[in-house]
Amino acid sequence: MPTRDESREETIEILSIVPTQGPAGIIAPSCTAAISLAVDEINSGTGILGREIRLTTIDGGRSPYAVAAEVEAFLATGMVGAITGWHTSAVRRAVADAVGGRVPYLYATDHEGLPDERPGVLLVGEHPDHQTVPAVAWLRRELGVRRWAVIGNDYIWPRQTVHALRRALPSPADIVAEQYVPLGTTDFRAFLDSPALLRADAVLILLVGADTARFNRQFTAAGLATAMARLSPAVDENVLLSAGPGANTDLYVASSFFVDEHTADGRARRARYRRHQGEFAPALTTFSNSTYEAMHLLRTLADTVGTLDVPTITAHLSSGVVLDGPSTRRGFLGNQAVGPAYLAKADGVFFDIIEQLP
Template structure:
């Protein structure tokens, strides 16, 4: 269908961590992105051009990832960037790219207002996901006092700030601790006597760190009396922790694959594309799948991948039609429903839809 000329292709960089605590997510994300690319290429590609995908390891230090992305973008052959990675990596990459190509960030973010033009946030702002999920737990479970454990970078700290701002009494955050990515021992947090004054724990960590924490938390016996909430858990994290560690764990996300005709059809296409031994199509990998389709829908609607043109079109909001949970953009933020689920072994039981913005 497509020729071999470079003019007939568009290079997309996908940043996913292949090392570090986020590394357990990478196989699912890479497989889901591959499905989305093949679906788009089976038609007319993006703006009539065939997608060529390059995967970049986003598990390295942010400045290392940014340096590699900057060098690739400087060739003039990169059309867009996407992927699942930390906000620390996103901030470094966005500065290095300097608005030369659109950059669809496919996971939750911290809701800062100083993103560079062209950085499009596909995941959720904490005010529209973590905060309403915590409010639901207050209404339904009587949760008032919180303990927070997070990795030590911008997204956990800003999300904790959003929760504190939403509480009637900011002192209802009893314990707040941040640990490096890759932490394996959470004894300091779990042995803190103040933890017993909290009603619930908010977990703001990445991948394997969350799984390790949940195993250690379960060993204390606390899950029976103290629920946990996280906006950053997928089926890979549940599987890594083990069913016994997921008791009383609540998860907020925009990317659960419901047991609906569309969800079942997507699972079927994924299995047909990747084979029976493929990594699971998870909450996180579904976000990367949707980001690629959202990029295609955006390009088709606007007619270009030129960042100034896209920014102007998005300024007043832009509804989009596409095979995703994202309904369009309000400014640089994709909009669509977020849901709250409870872990059920190594899967999710969706409880409710969180209030729309």
């Protein structure tokens, strides 16, 4: 594994897994641009462990097996120092098996918080207990939401998130409707026409990318947007824009990675992004900001520990290391990065941050 003593002339190869196809493909341009900014900022300084980053992007929108096979091929060269990116948990699980703890793997997407992650998998996105569950509690307290309907894609993250929510609700019966659909679903009539939906006060959306945008358009067209609130931990500005401002009424989103224009840090980051990418660049969104943060967190972690060796990193994390990220300090609970999470309400194709979640 690379250490601080390596020569500056050498580079560190980092794999960035971002979907360029499928329903999550709409976030790829933003994520790629944000990662590029982070890499240039790091390389303009001391790099990682005194070495320049060289970035290779892998399409995470394919089947988990296909993505894992490509990662395995890169790892076989012995040149890969770390992995990061935004992609589904199904892809993460397959890639983590292929990596087998050989390099650190900073996963920049919300996750389900399972206890059996492979060594070296560091979860930068949020656990549902730190994000979705407190957001649900806020809607109960502030809006009187008691009963929930759930629509999600059919893979590990949505199902495990609902398990976490069911444990936290006053009664499991508070989930009155629950449906899981394949990635890439275009027709949500079976859910929208369900009589059980009318018993709900709000809908929890656990869909990915373009699937969420399509659902929100159909939900609004069915006349439901004014009848019940919606909550999602997986919506960014690209999803809002794809759905259209008229489809985002009464939509709440929980995230740790909003780029807040009302703060000096948020304004400065957007300004740096525009200078780096140009005025016509894809938006700097909550999803792309999480990949930007993950790249900087990797640098801070490596420089704090002095190596990218996974056992050494794991030992430091268990001792309670706290890292200074670009916008906030992040500690770790095991392999889970912990920082502040916020609740926002969609305002057209933007977000209005309304609360810091406990």
